[in-house]
Amino acid sequence: MSKTLNSKISFPNLDELGVQVWNKNFAKGANIEVISTGSYVLNRALGAGGWPKGKIIEIFGTDSSGKSTLALHSVLEAQKAGQRVVYIDLENTLNPEWAKKIGVDASKLLVAYPNSGEEAMELIFKLIETKNVDLIIVDSVAALVPSAEFESNFQDQTMGLHARLMSKGLRIIQSKLIGSHTTIIFINQIREKIGNSYIPSITTTGGRALKYAASVRVEIKRCEAIKDSSNTTIGFATKGIVVKNKYGSPMAVANMALYFDSGFDVYHEVIQECLSKQVIVRKGSWFEYEGKNISQGLPHLRKLMRENKELFEGVKKKVLFI
Structure with missing residues (x-):
């Protein structure tokens, strides 16, 4: 006579084991x-x-290329949502005036x-x-210099210390981020491989x-210059x-624009999307929308979008959902 194997099996409370129900509707x-x-x-x-929290x-x-500027825009968005941000400025290059131009409230930025x-x-x-910080910016990975490098002489061999620091530190960070709402953005630089x-x-x-x-890695590439009517x-x-x-398709590309007076510009983004999808049509120097000329010249069209x-x-609703 056969017996059902699960008749005498009892499971402990999963919470006691530290097992969490992630999302009942995850399949959907x-x-x-x-x-x-x-x-x-x-x-x-x-x-x-x-950025996933x-x-x-x-x-x-x-x-x-605009790495730190993009991070500052993320700071601004977090502040708009009433979130607390800490900027770890290892390079000592954070410019409060530039942050203010972008819209960051410097008085609330730690x-x-x-x-x-x-x-660091x-x-x-x-x-x-603390569970009281929503966003941490680390600027930059290259400046996360191990103390042993500071204390060593130029002739001392310190190869590998930086990588070991990152490896150990990130393992601890990953364990502490389980169940956390804190997002950490590491700004990093590119180097040529030797050999x-x-x-x-x-x-x-x-x-x-x-x-x-990293759950998400984004490479920022600087492209052609943007010029005004006076060149x-x-x-x-x-x-x-x-x-x-890990939260969407890799290798997607976002075409953006960084202006020296205001940082990354959403008006430029929307205009370029409109042009590529024929929502706004360029005819010579004029721009046409719904059969009517609305602006002459790209700088004026950008100004019009800002004001109207x-x-x-x-x-924006038309192009961002096509």
């Missing part, structure tokens, strides 16, 4: 909490609508200046543990640990390439 698609990037097209490229993000690229990579990591651990003189090859600083730990450069186009994405909120919201 779970809702992901996000912090907006400040860019409509990058939010769309990420799939989830922004409680996760590790990496923004990387060449110098002066800024830290750690003296070493270890001190310890600070990150403590900030997560192959025939094929140009690049990598990011800090070893491989961040590549594995003066007033900004530059950029591409945000979603290299890794009804027009901007109308075209």
Whole structure:
């Protein structure tokens, strides 16, 4: 006579074992909490609508490509939502005036200046543990210098210390982020790989640990200059390439624009989307919308979008959901 095996089996309370029910409707698609990037097209490229909360993000690229500026736009969006942000300025390059131009409330932005990579990591651990910080910006990975490097002579061998610091620190961060709402954005730089003189090859600083730990990795590439009617450069186009994405499709591309007076510009983004989808039609120097000429010249059209909120919201709804 056979017996049912589960008749005498009893399971302990899963909460006591630290096992959590993640999402009962996960099979139907779970809702992901996000912090907006400040860019409509990058939010769309990420799939989830922004940076996923409680996760590790990496923004990387060449110098002066707009990495820190993009991070500041994320700070602004977090502040708009009433969230607390800590900016860890290891490079000592955060410009309060530039942050204010973007719209960041500098009086509410907490800024830290750690003296070493270890001190920065310890600070990150403590900030997560408070459960009172929504966004941490680490600027930058390259400046997370181990204390042993500061204390060593130039002739001392310190190779690998940086990568070991990142590897150990990220393991601890990942464990502390379980169940947390704190998002951490690491800003990273690109370096040329040494050892192959025939094929140009690049990598990011800090070893491989961040590549594995990050849920989202976005590469920022600086493209062509943006000029005004007098041929003066007033900004530059950029591409945000979603290299890794655990919450949407990887390798999606966001075409953005960074202006020297205001940072990344959503008006420019919407205009370019309108032009590519024929919502706004360019005829010579004029721009036509719904059969009517509305502006002459791109700078004037951008100004019109800024001033006419009804027009901007109308075209935005058309292009961002096509």
